[in-house]
Amino acid sequence: MRAQNEQSLPLHKLITESPTRWGSRLQMMERVLEQEKAITQVLAADKKTRHLVPTWQDIQVLESVTAALKPLQDFTDALSGEAYVSMSYLKPVIHLLKAEVLNRNEGDTGLTQEIKVKVLDYWNDKYADPATDELLSVATFLDP
Structure with missing residues (x-):
């Protein structure tokens, strides 16, 4: 203290x-x-x-990782709710992540950019199956 x-x-x-x-x-x-x-x-x-x-390198790594993960925290919190349906949010959230949140920014370090690319690759691989994509589309469409 x-x-x-x-x-x-x-x-x-x-x-x-x-x-x-x-x-x-x-x-x-x-x-x-x-x-x-x-x-x-x-x-x-x-x-x-x-x-x-x-060291300054340790701090730089923490800052880079934090910069990459911070925008994902709000989405993770919203998608992990138990008191409401969240499956219908998934497709719009994935689109928003791909289109805006995980885009490379001019101020991003190389590590931050690399983490963003890995996260996007993960999302693309996880939801590439046409049956999964159709299920998410239907859930999004049917949610009032």
Whole structure:
């Protein structure tokens, strides 16, 4: 807390990844980026932990992965609802991901672009089957 106060950072605890919550990994990385200065200060103050101080390369990787995954979090949350039907959302969401969200941006790092391409390849492979595509089209059409 002292390092957070000295660095004028929010008094947030670090987040631990939970294997049952997809978004927890992204939240963990965002919190590390938010608290980077305090983490560095605390780790650098002790000889035993000094070697754990994140390098600029570590931070750049976290920023690149976060930039690629952040737009997907809202869609994942919406599609994983249990109180409402979400199958009919899938086809429009896939279209939006392909058409806009996962497009390459001028400011994207090479790693961010590579992650976006891999995600798009995954979606294309997963939903390439004509029977699946027809099922999603019918579900989307029939949803009031």
